[in-house]
Amino acid sequence: MSRAVAIVGSGPSGCYLAQALLKADPQLRVDILDRLPVPYGLVRYGVAADHQGTKAVIRQFERLFERQGACFVGNVVVGEDVTLDELRQAYDAVVLAAGLSGDRALGIPGEHLEGVHRAGYLTRALYEHPDAEPLPQLGRHVVIMGNGNVAIDLLRLLAKTPGELAGSDLGPVPTDWLAGSGVETIDIIGRSPAADAKFDAVMIKELAKLEGVTIEVVGAGVSDDDEGAKKIAALDAIHGHKTGSRRVTFRFGLTPVRLEGKDGRVGEAVFQDANGGTMSLPCSAFITAIGFEAAAGLPRDELVGCAAELELGVLADGLYATGWFRRGPRGTIPDNRADAQLLAARILADLEASDTGLEKPGRHAFPQWTAAVCYDDWKRIDAAETASPPQDRCRVKIPSREAMLALARQTKEPDL
Amino acid sequence: MKIMLLYGTETGNAEMLAEDIMAELEGEHEVECRNLSDFGPAEFDARRLHMIVCSTYGDGELPASAQPFAEALKAAAPSLSDIHFAIFGLGDSEYEETFNFGSKGLAELLVSYGAVQVGERVTHDASGSDMAEDLAFPWAAGIVALAEQKIGEAV
Numbered sequence: 001m002s003r004a005v006a007i008v009g010s011g012p013s014g015c016y017l018a019q020a021l022l023k024a025d026p027q028l029r030v031d032i033l034d035r036l037p038v039p040y041g042l043v044r045y046g047v048a049a050d051h052q053g054t055k056a057v058i059r060q061f062e063r064l065f066e067r068q069g070a071c072f073v074g075n076v077v078v079g080e081d082v083t084l085d086e087l088r089q090a091y092d093a094v095v096l097a098a099g100l101s102g103d104r105a106l107g108i109p110g111e112h113l114e115g116v117h118r119a120g121y122l123t124r125a126l127y128e129h130p131d132a133e134p135l136p137q138l139g140r141h142v143v144i145m146g147n148g149n150v151a152i153d154l155l156r157l158l159a160k161t162p163g164e165l166a167g168s169d170l171g172p173v174p175t176d177w178l179a180g181s182g183v184e185t186i187d188i189i190g191r192s193p194a195a196d197a198k199f200d201a202v203m204i205k206e207l208a209k210l211e212g213v214t215i216e217v218v219g220a221g222v223s224d225d226d227e228g229a230k231k232i233a234a235l236d237a238i239h240g241h242k243t244g245s246r247r248v249t250f251r252f253g254l255t256p257v258r259l260e261g262k263d264g265r266v267g268e269a270v271f272q273d274a275n276g277g278t279m280s281l282p283c284s285a286f287i288t289a290i291g292f293e294a295a296a297g298l299p300r301d302e303l304v305g306c307a308a309e310l311e312l313g314v315l316a317d318g319l320y321a322t323g324w325f326r327r328g329p330r331g332t333i334p335d336n337r338a339d340a341q342l343l344a345a346r347i348l349a350d351l352e353a354s355d356t357g358l359e360k361p362g363r364h365a366f367p368q369w370t371a372a373v374c375y376d377d378w379k380r381i382d383a384a385e386t387a388s389p390p391q392d393r394c395r396v397k398i399p400s401r402e403a404m405l406a407l408a409r410q411t412k413e414p415d416l
Numbered sequence: 417m418k419i420m421l422l423y424g425t426e427t428g429n430a431e432m433l434a435e436d437i438m439a440e441l442e443g444e445h446e447v448e449c450r451n452l453s454d455f456g457p458a459e460f461d462a463r464r465l466h467m468i469v470c471s472t473y474g475d476g477e478l479p480a481s482a483q484p485f486a487e488a489l490k491a492a493a494p495s496l497s498d499i500h501f502a503i504f505g506l507g508d509s510e511y512e513e514t515f516n517f518g519s520k521g522l523a524e525l526l527v528s529y530g531a532v533q534v535g536e537r538v539t540h541d542a543s544g545s546d547m548a549e550d551l552a553f554p555w556a557a558g559i560v561a562l563a564e565q566k567i568g569e570a571v
Contacts, residue, residue, distance in 0.1 A: 019428070053508030053542030057427050167543065202475045202511055209512070230475065334426045334473070334480065 004362035011041020013323020014097035020344035074373035110259025119289035139284025146289030147190035195228030212244030377408035424482025476514025497530035
C-alpha cells in the first residue's frame with residue numbers, strides 16, 4: 001500500500017520536501033498543488049530575472065516530476081477549488097508550503113499616497129506574475145526602504161542599463177519599462193546600521209559591476225562582528241564606483257516617520273536618525289521592501305498559532321508546514337532545503353506510526369479538478385516560452401493565466 | 417577501479433551531479449557516492465580514486481555540507497601523500513570575484529595535506545549555457561583514465 005501526500009505550493013520549499021520524501025520512499029504518491037498553472041513559485045517569480053544561475057535548482061525539481069514520480073497539480077486553489085479539510089480527508093499527510101506572498105505594511109502616515117509601492121507588488125509585475133498589476137511610473141527620484149536581498153534586487157534592476165540585462169528572462173514590457181523609467185537617483189535606506197543589514201555581502205559586491213551608476217555609501221560605520229565587517233567591507237568597496245550618471249546612495253540607521261505629498265502623490269520621505277534628528281529625502285516613488293506576510297487564502301495565523309510543534313513543522317495530526325509558510329519570510333533557497341529534509345524525516349516517521357492499512361485516494365478523490373494543469377501541460381508552456389526568445393533573453397514568460405491555460409490544454413482530450 | 421565519489425552541496429545541485437556521474441561510471445567501476453558531511457578524513461583510502469563535486473556558496477565559501485569535512489580535516493591535519501583526488505566545481509559567474517572558490521579552496525586544502533590532484537579542476541558556470549553533466553562526464557572519463565595509471569603505480 002502506498003501513502004498519499006499533498007504538498008500545497010510548488011516553490012522551492014514544496015519541491016525540496018517532495019524530493020526528500022521520494023528519495024527516502026520512492027513508493028509514496030506525492031502531489032504538488034499550486035494555485036498557478038505553472039510550477040516553482042518564487043524561483044520563477046521571485047528570484048531576480050538577472051540571476052539565472054540561482055534558478056538552476058529547477059533542474060532538480062524537473063527531475064522530481066520526470067523521474068521521481070511526483071505529480072504536479074497546477075491551477076488548483078486550496079480554499080476555492082478544494083478545502084483544506086477535504087484535502088486532509090483524501091491524503092495521509094498535507095503539507096502547506098505556500099510561502100508568504102503578501103507585502104508587509106510600513107505603518108506610517110502617507111503610506112497610501114500615490115507613488116508608494118510595495119516590493120512584492122513590483123517584483124510580481126517585473127517578473128510577469130499572472131496576478132501582477134501594471135508597472136507604475138516611478139519618476140526621477142526613487143527611495144527604496146529596506147535592506148534585504150529583495151531591496152538589493154530591485155535596486156540593481158532599476159540601476160541597470162538595458163545591455164546589462166542580457167541573458168535574463170526579463171520580459172519585453174518590463175524591459176521597456178526599465179529602459180524608459182527616467183530614474184535619476186535611487187536612495188536605499190536601512191533602518192539598522194550597515195553591520196546589521198539583512199542583505200548578503202555578495203549581493204553588494206555584485207553592484208560593483210553596474211555600468212551606468214555613481215554609488216555613494218553614507219555612514220556604513222565599523223563593526224567588530226565578522227558578518228558585520230564583511231558587509232561594511234563590501235559597501236566600502238563599492239563606495240565611489242563611478243561608471244555613469246544614475247546616482248545610487250546607501251543610507252543607514254534611518255527610521256521612516258512619514259511620507260508627505262501634494263495632490264495625493266508622494267513627494268518627500270521623512271526619517272528620524274539614531275540621534276533623534278530628522279532628515280528628509282525628495283522622492284517621486286517610495287518602494288517598501290520590508291518583508292512579507294501571509295496573503296489572503298489559507299488562514300496561516302490561525303494554523304500556525306495553534307501548531308502542535310511549529311519548530312518541527314507539525315501543525316496538527318497529518319497537517320504540516322514548511323518553508324516561509326512555517327518559519328516566516330527569512331532564509332534563502334538552501335535554508336528551505338534544510339527545513340524540508342528535517343520535515344520529510346518527521347512525516348515519514350508519522351506515516352509509519354499511523355499506518356491503518358486503508359489506502360487514501362489522493363487526487364483521485366477530486367474528479368472536479370478538470371481545469372488542473374499537469375506536468376506535461378506545463379512542459380508545453382515551458383516549451384513555448386523557451387522556443388524562440390530574443391537573442392539576449394533566455395526565456396519569454398507567458399504573462400497571462402488565460403494564455404498559459406490555452407497552451408496547457410492544447411492537446412488535451414475533454415474529460416480525460 | 418574503486419572510486420569514492422564525494423559531494424559538497426548547498427542547494428542540492430552538486431548532489432544531483434554526483435548522482436549522475438555515479439550512474440555514468442558504475443557500469444564499469446566500483447563507485448560509492450557520499451555526501452562530504454558523512455565522510456571523515458580517516459576514510460581516505462590509497463587504493464581508491466576520490467572524485468569530488470563541490471559547489472560554492474555565499475561569498476566564495478564552501479557549501480554547507482563540505483564545511484564540517486573541511487573543519488575535521490584541519491583539526492586532524494593528516495598526511496594525505498598517498499591519496500589521489502580529482503575535483504569538479506560548480507559556481508556562478510554572476511559572482512565573478514569568487515567564482516568557483518568552493519572547489520578551489522577545497523582542492524588547495526587537500527593539496528596542503530599532501531594529497532595528489534589528478535587532472536585539472538574543471539568548473540561549471542550556472543550562468544553559462546553548458547549543462548553541468550556535459551562538462552562533468554568527459555571530465556570524469558578523463559580522470560578515471562589518468563587515475564588508473566597513477567593509482568596502479570602507487571599500490
